[in-house]
Amino acid sequence: MKSDIILSGVGGQGILSIAAVVGMAALENDLYLKQAEVHGMSQRGGAVQSHLRISEKEIASDLIPEGSADIIISVEPMESLRYLPWLSENGWLVTNSTPFVNIPNYPDMEKLLAEIESLPRRIILNADEIARQIKSPRSSNMVILGAASPFIDIPYKSLENGIRKIFGRKGDKVVQLNIDALKAGRDFSETNKK
Amino acid sequence: MEKILLLGAEAIAQGAIDGGMSGIYAYPGTPSTEITEYVQNNKTAIERNLHRLWSANEKTAMEAGLGMSYAGKRAMVCMKHVGLNVAADAFINSAITGVNGGLIVTVADDPSMHSSQNEQDSRFFGKFAMIPIFEPANQQEAYEMAYEGFELSEKLKVPVLLRITTRLSHSRSGIERRPLKPENKLSYPEDPIQFVLLPANARKRYKGLLGLQSLMEQESERSSFNTYYPARNKSIGIIACGISFNYLMENFPDRIFPYPVLQIGQYPLPFTKIEKIVNECEQIIVLEDGYPFVEEMLKGFLDRTNKIKGRLDGTIPRDGELNPDLVAKALGKKVKTGMKIPSIVTNRPPELCAGCSHRDIYNALNETMKEFGKQKVFSDIGCYTLGALPPWNSINSCVDMGASITMAKGAADAGVRPSIAVIGDSTFTHSGMTALLDCVYENSPVTVIISDNAVAGMTGGQESPATGKLEEICIGLGVKPEHVRVLTPLPKYHDEMVKVLCEEIMYDGVSVIISRRECIQTASRTKREQKAKTEEIAK
Numbered sequence: 001m002k003s004d005i006i007l008s009g010v011g012g013q014g015i016l017s018i019a020a021v022v023g024m025a026a027l028e029n030d031l032y033l034k035q036a037e038v039h040g041m042s043q044r045g046g047a048v049q050s051h052l053r054i055s056e057k058e059i060a061s062d063l064i065p066e067g068s069a070d071i072i073i074s075v076e077p078m079e080s081l082r083y084l085p086w087l088s089e090n091g092w093l094v095t096n097s098t099p100f101v102n103i104p105n106y107p108d109m110e111k112l113l114a115e116i117e118s119l120p121r122r123i124i125l126n127a128d129e130i131a132r133q134i135k136s137p138r139s140s141n142m143v144i145l146g147a148a149s150p151f152i153d154i155p156y157k158s159l160e161n162g163i164r165k166i167f168g169r170k171g172d173k174v175v176q177l178n179i180d181a182l183k184a185g186r187d188f189s190e191t192n193k194k
Numbered sequence: 195m196e197k198i199l200l201l202g203a204e205a206i207a208q209g210a211i212d213g214g215m216s217g218i219y220a221y222p223g224t225p226s227t228e229i230t231e232y233v234q235n236n237k238t239a240i241e242r243n244l245h246r247l248w249s250a251n252e253k254t255a256m257e258a259g260l261g262m263s264y265a266g267k268r269a270m271v272c273m274k275h276v277g278l279n280v281a282a283d284a285f286i287n288s289a290i291t292g293v294n295g296g297l298i299v300t301v302a303d304d305p306s307m308h309s310s311q312n313e314q315d316s317r318f319f320g321k322f323a324m325i326p327i328f329e330p331a332n333q334q335e336a337y338e339m340a341y342e343g344f345e346l347s348e349k350l351k352v353p354v355l356l357r358i359t360t361r362l363s364h365s366r367s368g369i370e371r372r373p374l375k376p377e378n379k380l381s382y383p384e385d386p387i388q389f390v391l392l393p394a395n396a397r398k399r400y401k402g403l404l405g406l407q408s409l410m411e412q413e414s415e416r417s418s419f420n421t422y423y424p425a426r427n428k429s430i431g432i433i434a435c436g437i438s439f440n441y442l443m444e445n446f447p448d449r450i451f452p453y454p455v456l457q458i459g460q461y462p463l464p465f466t467k468i469e470k471i472v473n474e475c476e477q478i479i480v481l482e483d484g485y486p487f488v489e490e491m492l493k494g495f496l497d498r499t500n501k502i503k504g505r506l507d508g509t510i511p512r513d514g515e516l517n518p519d520l521v522a523k524a525l526g527k528k529v530k531t532g533m534k535i536p537s538i539v540t541n542r543p544p545e546l547c548a549g550c551s552h553r554d555i556y557n558a559l560n561e562t563m564k565e566f567g568k569q570k571v572f573s574d575i576g577c578y579t580l581g582a583l584p585p586w587n588s589i590n591s592c593v594d595m596g597a598s599i600t601m602a603k604g605a606a607d608a609g610v611r612p613s614i615a616v617i618g619d620s621t622f623t624h625s626g627m628t629a630l631l632d633c634v635y636e637n638s639p640v641t642v643i644i645s646d647n648a649v650a651g652m653t654g655g656q657e658s659p660a661t662g663k664l665e666e667i668c669i670g671l672g673v674k675p676e677h678v679r680v681l682t683p684l685p686k687y688h689d690e691m692v693k694v695l696c697e698e699i700m701y702d703g704v705s706v707i708i709s710r711r712e713c714i715q716t717a718s719r720t721k722r723e724q725k726a727k728t729e730e731i732a733k
Contacts, residue, residue, distance in 0.1 A: 012547075033368065034360060037365070037366070039364050040308060040653070042309075042544050045544055060440045061444035062440060063361065065517070066519050067532035068530055088530070088534050105541075
């Protein structure tokens with residue numbers, strides 16, 4: 001098995017905790033992993049991405065070649081489109097629909113969503129709203145990861161265990177809120193993917 | 195042994211700790227910061243009480259590292275590529291003095307300038323100093339090179355350079371550790387004048403360094419980091435340096451290369467292996483992340499045969515970071531092309547955080563400067579460099595650490611009035627203090643604004659040695675106390691800030707305005723941590 005994943009968002013939105021959970025889950029399954037992330041200047045509200053690769057075979061490059069990512073997971077809608085050159089022909093795009101507007105020329109929301117809708121394999125969800133509904137407003141990241149989980153070749157239980165390991169020191173309550181968020185995202189995808 | 199997940203930078207730190215390091219010396223700089231931060235938080239490092247606090251700049255770090263080596267212990271010095279320019283005097287001369295305890299200088303280059311002002315290649319510095327260079331392909335090699343680097347340094351009695359690039363530094367993978375070594379005991383150099391570079395002695399030391407070159411090459415010849423992969427098809431031979439080897443492998447799964455490949459991870463270049471691949475193959479493609487360092491050496495000045503291919507002839511772009519697709523194209527392989535980025539996607543450059551104190555000082559400065567005209571503000575390296583972008587457009591320079599003050603001085607010497615410098619607190623103590631002394635010496639009409647957020651903000655909020663001492667430092671350097679002014683940058687004090695800025699700009703001499711409010715990122719992190727602590731106690 002192999003999953004090449006592009007994570008995207010805006011600096012400060014916390015895409016790295018998604019990467020950390022998937023990383024832990026990969027370790028639990030004795031998979032190889034490489035994860036390239038962005039530190040430094042872009043973390044100040046700029047566009048950020050992370051290349052996350054997991055495989056049962058040893059991984060060579062830290063970067064995913066163009067046109068070959070299995071999935072783009074984005075916590076911000078416009079950012080999800082920035083990495084389309086990496087998405088493979090059969091790849092899925094899973095994105096939050098809540099925009100992060102910190103630039104004056106942010107595109108028109110309707111047109112932006114229409115652009116994402118035009119892709120053959122995509123899941124668009126309002127992760128912020130879902131997170132609020134389940135009373136875990138700070139876990140929209142995990143909602144997104146849950147929505148992406150059907151397309152990642154790792155047992156769902158391992159992702160839950162990943163959350164336990166990453167959030168464990170913040171207490172049982174935080175762990176449970178994040179597991180609930182993961183589940184809510186998963187349920188959304190199961191209902192909405194064609 | 196169980197694998198642990200580490201960034202390339204962290205793998206180097208773990209390798210150095212396990213290799214018996216007694217101290218790390220560094221100034222923060224992307225992409226090298228995480229090496230020292232890892233040591234600061236590492237259990238073994240804390241138990242052993244390894245030196246792990248930040249240095250004022252890369253030069254002081256390099257010198258302290260050399261001092262620890264003098265005392266027989268193993269030290270690592272870390273910096274980003276441009277930091278090596280600052281440390282260059284100590285670095286080059288450390289090759290002449292040689293070492294006692296093992297000394298590794300780790301330098302993280304930044305091809306594509308993700309977070310830097312140039313993409314200089316530190317391998318040139320290694321060659322310049324005439325010392326061995328390690329260049330890992332992956333996180334495991336990064337670990338091994340740090341672990342083994344001390345031994346090579348002690349064997350040859352010279353420092354070694356460990357060169358990485360952003361991609362490896364900031365990419366995570368599984369690492370297998372090796373047994374923890376003991377630290378060296380305190381010992382003095384056998385020769386009491388080894389470190390005395392008086393000309394007569396330096397000439398001897400230099401001849402010694404020259405004499406070591408063949409030994410260094412022998413080490414490279416038998417190094418397991420320089421591996422030859424034979425193959426039948428000799429129409430092309432590939433020399434892959436450092437991380438470029440990964441991009442090559444990505445194009446040939448299972449490491450079955452159709453052409454001979456020479457992987458380079460240790461310099462000076464191994465002559466016999468290079469000679470073999472060059473003689474054996476019709477054409478050579480050199481893959482290297484950074485400048486065409488190896489390519490230029492192989493090509494020389496006179497070669498016009500076009501046998502050596504790489505960045506110089508356009509087989510690979512002349513600038514920017516390598517990736518698997520560029521390597522595929524260089525080898526004439528087909529690459530997949532994904533969809534285009536839709537035109538609706540706009541740029542999203544980094545920006546100053548909401549609530550950041552730099553915003554308030556720029557707002558006040560912009561209003562003040564309406565009266566004094568444009569293009570008179572020199573600035574420096576840090577988050578506040580973002581003040582060059584809209585909506586502020588407040589500053590007109592960003593060159594190197596500390597340059598704001600000295601450039602403002604030079605411009606003032608040329609007749610620019612007023613001449614203003616904007617510099618951060620950490621950058622000021624890194625390289626701005628001597629610049630301020632130059633201004634004081636001539637009583638130059640320069641207004642220096644120190645935007646003091648009490649940390650090194652851009653690199654993630656490291657402690658700033660200037661915290662709580664800025665006024666004393668400036669007065670101590672000779673700035674008149676009445677012209678050291680302190681402001682609190684908040685919107686509610688806007689008018690007052692403008693007034694003070696005006697007054698000091700009008701003053702015909704050196705003045706320093708300290709605009710002081712804690713970094714908003716650090717402040718909110720401290721608040722969160724305190725809250726968590728209180729909750730913990732409440733339990």
